[in-house]
Amino acid sequence: MNEDSGTLEERLSRVRSQVADAAVEAGRDPSAITTIVVTKFHPASLVRELAALGVTDVGENRQQDAGPKAAQLRDLALTWHFIGQLQSNKVRAVLEYASVVQSVDRASLVDALGAARIPLQVFLQLNLTDDPGRGGVAPDGLEQLAERVLASDALTLRGLMAVAPLGEEPRAAFARVREASERLRRVAPDADALSMGMSGDFREAVAEGATHLRIGTAITGNRPDAG
Ligand SMILES: *Cc1c(COP(=O)(O)O)cnc(C)c1O
Numbered sequence: 663m664n665e666d667s668g669t670l671e672e673r674l675s676r677v678r679s680q681v682a683d684a685a686v687e688a689g690r691d692p693s694a695i696t697t698i699v700v701t702k703f704h705p706a707s708l709v710r711e712l713a714a715l716g717v718t719d720v721g722e723n724r725q726q727d728a729g730p731k732a733a734q735l736r737d738l739a740l741t742w743h744f745i746g747q748l749q750s751n752k753v754r755a756v757l758e759y760a761s762v763v764q765s766v767d768r769a770s771l772v773d774a775l776g777a778a779r780i781p782l783q784v785f786l787q788l789n790l791t792d793d794p795g796r797g798g799v800a801p802d803g804l805e806q807l808a809e810r811v812l813a814s815d816a817l818t819l820r821g822l823m824a825v826a827p828l829g830e831e832p833r834a835a836f837a838r839v840r841e842a843s844e845r846l847r848r849v850a851p852d853a854d855a856l857s858m859g860m861s862g863d864f865r866e867a868v869a870e871g872a873t874h875l876r877i878g879t880a881i882t883g884n885r886p887d888a889g
Contacts, residue, residue: 666883670708673881674699674715677864681875684868695868698743700860700878702727703885706734712881713738721745721764721876725752732759745823745876747797750774757782764823764857764876767799769810776814784811785823785857785874788842790835798824801842808850821855821873822846832863836870843871 668676678697685692700721701709709720709731718739722728723746732742736759744760747767753774756763764785766772775782786807789798799807811819824839826832836858846853859867861880868875879885 670711670881670883671715673883674712674717677877677880681864681868684865688869690868690871694873696874698745698857698874698876699881700745700876701731701882702746702878703887704882706731708882709735709740710738713740719743721878722760723747723765725756728760729755729758743876753778762820764874765797766807766811767797769807772807772810772814772817776811776816779816781816781818783818783820785820785855786811786846788822788824788839790824790830790838791827796825796827801838804842804846805849808846808853812850819850819853821853821857823857823874823876825860826858826863826866833866833870836863836867836872840870 681695681697682692685695696719698719698721699712699717702723719741721743742760743762743764744756745764748765748771750770757778757780762783765787766784767787787798789796789800808819811817822839822843826835839856839858843856855873856871857874857876859872859875861877864875864877
């Protein structure tokens with residue numbers, strides 16, 4: 663289907679009802695699922711339109727784009743989720759607007775986030791590939807990284823974030839995240855959130871227990887040039 667079909671409002675309501683249908687089909691309560699609209703590469707004006715349509719949670723993956731956008735939208739009560747690879751030297755800038763960082767994948771980043779002493783919710787990003795360049799902690803490093811977050815007063819560990827790899831059935835990939843979540847909860851019982859599922863695979867993610875979906879193009883339409 664053409665991602666650009668219809669108006670923003672139509673696409674948003676279509677995705678909302680598809681998410682609700684997927685939840686009901688999985689025997690889940692749709693209100694237990696938060697849809698984060700990924701607005702990367704789109705202008706602040708689009709984020710403002712989304713807020714007027716009732717969107718409360720937005721996701722961005724690059725500080726250099728998100729910072730100026732968030733600064734223009736300070737009057738809105740939005741929750742900004744940072745979902746991209748994050749260098750420790752950008753942490754201060756990201757904490758200006760983000761109340762959630764979903765892409766925490768290494769001890770040095772945990773330390774930088776904690777050192778700011780600003781309350782922050784974090785998700786550990788799980789790498790589902792064998793390529794360390796993809797971002798995310800390898801499954802065998804999960805508990806150790808979790809312990810480090812738990813040791814910080816400023817950080818609240820919410821759960822796991824993951825992107826389904828190309829070339830794997832998304833449902834199988836999300837099942838692996840769910841299994842990792844069971845391991846995580848042995849060291850962090852409250853960290854039960856699962857951020858997984860994007861425009862092309864949110865139904866599979868809901869079926870595997872996603873609590874947070876990160877949906878871009880199905881709602882925003884195709885992204886303008888990445889630049
Ligand atoms: C861009 C992005 C998304 C949204 O992708 P769509 O396919 O446009 O829905 C979700 N998660 C992450 C980490 C992203 O970078």
